[in-house]
Amino acid sequence: MALLEIKNICKKYGENQVLEDISFKIDQGEILGLLGENGAGKSTLMNILFGMPVIHNTGGYEGEISVDGQNYKPKNPTDAMKFGIGMVHQEFMLIPGFSITENIKLNRENTKSSLTGKLTKSNKLNRLDTKSMKSDADEALKKLDLKIDSLLQVENLPVGYKQFIEIAREIDKTNLKILILDEPTAVLTESEARDFLEIIKTLADFNIAVLFITHRLEEIKSITDNIVIIRDGKLIETAKTADVSIKDMAKLMVGRDISTSRLRKNKQLDDKDIILELDSFSVNMPGEQVKSINLKVRKGEILGIGGLAGQGKVGIANGIMGLYPTTGKIYKGTNRIPVNNPRAALMDSIAFLSEDRKGVGLLLDNSIDLNIAYTSLEIKNEFLKKVGFFNVIDGNKVKSHADKMIEDLDIRCTSSKQNTRFLSGGNQQKVCIARALTLKPDLLLVSEPTRGIDIGAKNLVLETLIKLNEEYNTTIIITSSELAELKQVSDRIAIITEGSITSILTPEDSDEKYGLAMSGKKYEEVTDDEY
Amino acid sequence: MLVPIFFIILSIVGFYFSGLTGDFVFQQMILRLARNLVLVMSLMIPIISGMGLNFGIVLGAMAGQIGIIVIMNNGYTGFNGFLIAVLVATPIAIILGYLVGKILNKAKGKEMITSMILGFFANGIYQLIFIIFAGTLIPFKNKDLLRSSGDGLRNTIDLISIKSSLDNLLFPNSPYPIMTFVVIILLFVGIYLILKTKVGQEMRAVGQSMHIASVSGIDVDKTRIIAIIISTVLAAWGQLIYLQNMGTFNTYNNHEQVGLFAVASILIGGASVNKVSWKEVVLGTFLFHLLFIVSPLAGQNIAGDAQIGEYFRVFIAYGVIGVALILHSWEENKKKSLNLNFDLNNS
Amino acid sequence: MMSIKKTYEKIGFPRLIIIVFIIVLLVAAASLKIPLSGIYSDILIRFGMNAILVLAMVPAIKSGIGLNFNLPLGVIFGLFGALVSMELGLHGWTSLFASLLIAVPLATCGGYLYGLMLNKVKGQEMTVGNYVGFSIVSFMCIVWTIAPFKSPELVWAMGGTGLRTTVSLENTMEKILDNFLSFKLFNVTIPTGLLLSVGLLSFLFWFFTKTKSGIAMEVAGSNENFAVSNGVDVNKERIKGTVLSTVLGAIGIIIYSQSFGFLQLYNAPLYVAMPAVASILIGGATVSHAKISHVLIGTLLFQSVLVIALPVINIISEGSMSEIVRVIVSNGIILYALTRSGGVE
Incomplete structure (x- = not known):
């Protein structure tokens, strides 16, 4: 049985069909790459999975999702968290003035019962258990092989670290089963990105399924097990990563069924002017x-x-x-x-x-x-x-x-x-x-x-x-x-x-060239041999 | 640290020219700290929750005064009277705090000006109730509270029956308000403890970033309302402590300056619009009131007119708040544009 | 049904309340047999007295600094101009024009400096302005005490140092505009000169909004990003608005005082901004949008409430009530505006 199964998902924004009949699965410990242009429907899909209110406010979605065989119909991010789905957003969701520990445990703080808590029978008024919070945070950081004092303030950390702390926060959630990563390497330097990819692989070893969204095709190629390509809201391809070359990925991502006719003739232009x-x-x-x-x-x-x-x-x-x-x-x-x-x-x-x-x-x-x-x-x-x-x-x-x-x-x-x-x-x-x-x-x-x-x-x-x-x-x-x-x-x-x-x-160049260019590679530079 | 140092120097100079003895000033300061610390303390939680300086504590002060009016009307005296006043004032403060919180949630980003106007507005309602309705629509048992015309509360009400009922509780002969200080310390510990609980952590998170807090599943609006309720209740208690220490009650003036003086105090202590600790509260209250004692006499001795000193301390109160607000938003704006240019140089 | 809803939306909730309130008061006044002609005269005078101070809000709002809670700044310069003209022993029209001549350049400089400061505190202009205003008023209290004015009309005869709390204008310019060309119409006195000066200043400001410079200021205020992308120097335009608002504040208080008959010093200017802010909001303006018609309608409505309320309340209750009504109405209106237009400041 698949860990996460998405069946026939459709979503409309008003008259606009943004997702049409999308189905795929992820297993435990699998890394699945999700590819698509802007507006292909990637973020809508993620918003559905993570229960973002915007979906609910615009009339919900059609289709079925199940997690571990259980029917899953998220209405808010809290539902998603309950089912063990975590998400690392494109922008950092870290509070700069808080320590690493405080950020990792944000709104999931460990508490120990105290007088005020007992009197009101409310966990909110229990004292924070800073010791166990720190040890939890340290453990999460250790899983990521990150050697850093977890009491440091996040404000002054380098960007690369911040990304890792976001991940640490997700894996600290004890029930985490599926982690959604939305363009996580966009803000990282090359070497940071390499380290980061290594860690994603480690996560998979902990049996966590990873849904990986990136425009960098070579990253998809190097770490994912399978890929799903969507275009204009439709599922174009699901395949084993090993079976698809980078050039084909680019082509599938960009290619249009309808040929777009030029609206004007090419112009004679003076290269000197x-x-x-x-x-x-x-x-x-x-x-x-x-x-x-x-x-x-x-x-x-x-x-x-x-x-x-x-x-x-x-x-x-x-x-x-x-x-x-x-x-x-x-x-x-x-x-x-x-x-x-x-x-x-x-x-x-x-x-x-x-x-x-x-x-x-x-x-x-x-x-x-x-x-x-x-x-x-x-x-x-x-x-x-x-x-x-x-x-x-x-x-x-x-x-x-x-x-x-x-x-x-x-x-x-x-x-x-x-x-x-x-x-x-x-x-x-x-x-x-x-x-x-x-x-x-x-x-x-x-x-x-x-x-x-x-x-x-x-x-x-x-x-x-x-x-x-x-x-x-x-x-x-x-x-x-x-x-x-x-x-x-x-x-x-x-x-x-x-x-x-x-x-x-x-304008006449092939879809492959465009697709590769958009993932940061020149057509001539790309060969699949490296992978 | 610049602000407190400036005011320490100003106070020393003022003290020198006032010609007052150290002994007298010390006595006065003990009294004034006891009187005002809780009011200033009531500003802490909203600052930590990112709502800035809560000028709305005026409403808390009003709740406290309603407590006083109720016990005076029913003839309760002594410490029992004071306790009953607290019991009456607290639920009123909770309701008012809830309303203030609701309103401030509708005015995010301009909480300060809104809470200030809210204070003025509430003052109008307060006057409507106690000048116009009291004695006419609202019956009063104790006719001594009313003006000779039979409607409206007197401008000053004598509180001799509850004077120092908290200050001197258990220590009836001490010249110092020992019990009040005990209560103040307990309240500081209480605030410290609240901030160490989960709800306190949520307040700090909301104060730093409402957006991130809400994405993490924290109910931002509710947290802000709780912060304002705590602030309003503390202000009500603070006003009661103030009044039992003073022993007289200016029905229509006492609360008006509460917001102004408390905010000026906390800023003089070195707090900013978004950062505060108990040290700033104590230091600021001390310095502000030191200036209060010495400036009329210093004015008298320097310029030959006590009125100038009087004007000067009001100027200080307003000026400190003005300068603090200017510096704060200047910093914020500089940070924004600095970030842009900094990134550019790195890229 | 639709048209009722539309009319309601056009009038707006706060104005509806005020209008209903005025009608109730008028009915009450009539049934209490209060002579209405006196009320109408009073409304006209109070409208003329206050309209310029309310007009001062318009350039501030148009240029994007929001409601100018620092109106006391301009007021202080106006008062100073009037004091100097009295110190010089001027009378009548000379006194009025000398006051303006002294006040306007000072207000221009003061407004310019204040505008520079506001550009550093973008987004918090209203809160900052309020406290800058309070600080200036309390600082001026010290100045009024020690300023070297000598004229016996200005300083305390005995028992105090410095200027009097209220300075009578009886011998200089009291009601000089009110009485200019004034006449009676159905028992109602029309303060022609006063209304003309309101008309003149409104016209001048309206003309300014049609010039290239005025349009640039309005553009800067209504959409900063649009303005920048069209080559408008937003900071300069904001300063322009601040200066104009301050100058109008100075002129406004002089016109107010000549009608009132007194200069009110010391703490009196502290809350001068509140009724002006409330008036323009009642007139239909928001923190980011205002027109001259909002000034005229708002001032008329706001002053009507006060003028009609006064005699009515004096009969049913006692004097302090009208002051209380003013406080509740003006702050209630400001509060409503602040909580409604989300995220402007």
């Missing part, structure tokens, strides 16, 4: 760090930037615009523009559509027309009229311009005076595009332009971008999590992993 150059360019955007990249963009080009979430692709545009601390050099043509200065970038005719539409891209409580006109008003002193000595906004001009844009881009709204908060995602995006169009930039940075908008609006957004590129020869850098979309519009696609450019590919 460079509109933007990045030199040793680093951006410290939390969760999307860019580490010293070099990149040249040709005039008139549409450059796609792809890669998995958290690898740094989004950081590039944000860094060019100066929205996060940035170092290195940016040249616009021959002109060096200062870093960390959004105004300078705008003045140099660079416009930006943020991936965070509601947080950065829009004034939600202001009208559509002001949203469209604002950047040009602020940067180019357009839409203003003189009243005495003062520059005053020219309401008529703002409105008539907005009306024209509303018609051109088919923005669905009650009037140009409607607040953008009440528009749908697609129409909000169109307002952002309208603002960029109004600015008539040489270079347009677009991040996640179609995220959260429906298919019809998606195409219109992409077509507008192409039209802009073709009619005004505007250079566009488009950052997107959707490879298909990048392939549809771009001349070249740069894949970013761990803050660096892994490869720059053409």
Whole structure:
């Protein structure tokens, strides 16, 4: 009997089918690798397994899960813990001001009965048994071969240790049977990651089943027993790891059934006519760090930037615009523009559509027309009229311009005076595009332009971008999590992993190449012999 | 440590210019510590639970005063009277604390301003009850409590019948409030013990990170409410101890300054918005009240006007809180931007 | 049903309560045979007295620093301006304009420094502002005691040092705006000059919000990230809002005092922010969104409650009640706003 068995799991978010008929099993002591692109449904699956409230709040899921033959229907993380399922989250769940021991035993503290506890018959008022807490913690650390004083504060520990302490906390749970690891090596250095993988193997020796999620295919290859690949919410493959080569994994992960047709012809571009150059360019955007990249963009080009979430692709545009601390050099043509200065970038005719539409891209409580006109008003002193000595906004001009844009881009709204908060995602995006169009930039940075908008609006957004590129020869850098979309519009696609450019590919390159690039490897470098 | 050192120096200078004898100041300080320590102590648990400075202890003080009004109305005297006041005040404080906790849970991240406004608001209700309703809607047995017009409580109520009933319990002839100090020590030990229990650990966890605490299965809202209830109950007891020591009761003023003075005291002692221990409570209460004693006389002797010293100590109270809040949020903001730049240099 | 619900949502819970309260009070006033014309005059005057102080909240909210609990800062400069003009022995309009002329530049400098400080404490502006305000007021108590003013109208004749607690404006600018062009309409006295000055300042501020500079300030306040990504210097805009709020506070207290007839020194400015904050919130503003219409509606509603409540309560109960009502209403409204709009500060 399998330790964990998942049968025919389906999950919808509203109309959107995110998981369809997923079934697989894990045995005791097995390490199972779970592979998939962003949005493939990995995190939804994990949330179901761990009983996260978000699942329950959105109508639950269909299908059956059993643990040790027992029916398992988690409603909250506490249920998951009861059934012996532990999870190490992508972000650290450690309290910095607490000692290692206190963190390992957080909310599972050992207590010894004391007067207050006896009087109230409540365990909450029993005293902490610090001695046994420490010895438990030490034991858990020992299993991980970690020699460290468990009374040290977590705050000052190196990142690698923190990851181990998260694991120690899970294995300290006496009934732990299944451990879910979500991108655990993402924050580790190479040698730390190697040590870490060793420990995962040790865990399996304690008969703990491990569900391992990572984008690093070679890690999957080196430590897992079996793999499960999901794509677009569907189960694509379950196999013995030994039977699948890394290249095949990459292909299965990325490959699409529907062929995506190009929305535009390839363009003849002049390799000497460079509109933007990045030199040793680093951006410290939390969760999307860019580490010293070099990149040249040709005039008139549409450059796609792809890669998995958290690898740094989004950081590039944000860094060019100066929205996060940035170092290195940016040249616009021959002109060096200062870093960390959004105004300078705008003045140099660079416009930006943020991936965070509601947080950065829009004034939600202001009208559509002001949203469209604002950047040009602020940067180019357009839409203003003189009243005495003062520059005053020219309401008529703002409105008539907005009306024209509303018609051109088919923005669905009650009037140009409607607040953008009440528009749908697609129409909000169109307002952002309208603002960029109004600015008539040489270079347009677009991040996640179609995220959260429906298919019809998606195409219109992409077509507008192409039209802009073709009619005004505007250079566009488009950052997107959707490879298909990048392939549809771009001349070249740069894949970013761990803050660096892994490869720059053409839209015609194979799925294997894309899959490998996204796991941080060049096609040429990969052979299965090492494993 | 800078803050307490600054105030130690200020107090020494003030003491020098006040011309007071050490003996007198010592006597005064013993009394004032006994009077105020529990009130200041009541701020500890919310600070540890990450809710900042709980200006809402004003509501606890009100609960204590309601206890006093009840025993005065029913003619209970002596230590028995004091005990009955405690018994009346405690459940009221628990209910008020629960309400304050509920409200503060709706205002996460701005607990301090909310608890302060809540104090002002509660003060309005308190006045409504005891100025307008007392004697009219609420019948009073003891007519001496009411103003001559028959409605509204008097501005000052004499508490001679319970004066020092705790201070001098078992030691009726001692000039020092020995029993009160015993109680204070017991309460400090009590707080220490609570913090060593599981619930205390949960409070510390919530104080450090509400998010991580809740992912670990801790009921954050409930923990915060418990913290505020403890704080409010301690404040009620603190106000009762204060009043039995004073022996008179300013019906409408006593509680108003409670939050201000207690918060200033704990900050002067070197506590911050998110860190505190018993040492800061004791040192801060000592320094704040030392300044209280010496500053009017020092003002008189330096500037020829006692009123200036009076204004000065109010300024100190407000100023200390202002500066502490500025420094705290400045630090927090610096830490945020520092983290960003630090990572960049390492990468 | 739908339309009732919609109207309810538009009016909002707190305003509904206030309006019902006012209606109840008016009915009570009528049944107690209190002359309503006097009440209407009082409402107009109190509206004019307070509107500028409430208007001072708008630039603060628009620029993103939230409710300006440090209104006492501006008030102190206003009081100082008025004191200096009296010390110089000025009278009438000269006295009024001299007060403004002295107060406004000082408030500008003070507001600028305070704005610099607020930029260091982003996210805690309201709590910090409150205590900075309290500190300044208590510090000024010392200053009022030792400041070298000589005019006998200002300082205690005997038995005290320094300035009087309340300084009468009888011989200088008492009611100079109230009486300007004032006339009677159906027995109601219209304080034309006072209302005109409210109108003028509201108009000037409205005009400012239409300029490029005003729009930038509003953008910085409504979405900091949007502003940054559009090349707006958010810190500068916040300082702009702080300065404007402080200056309006200074002008506001001068206009208030000329109508009231006294300058109130020492602890009087301590809680000056509370009614102003409550007024604008009743008017429909939130901690992050405010308009001039919120000022006008809010001030009118808030002052109406106080003005109508006073005679009504005086008949049923006694004087202190109206003060209690003010405390409960104003703090209740602020509390409601703080607990409702989650996570703004």
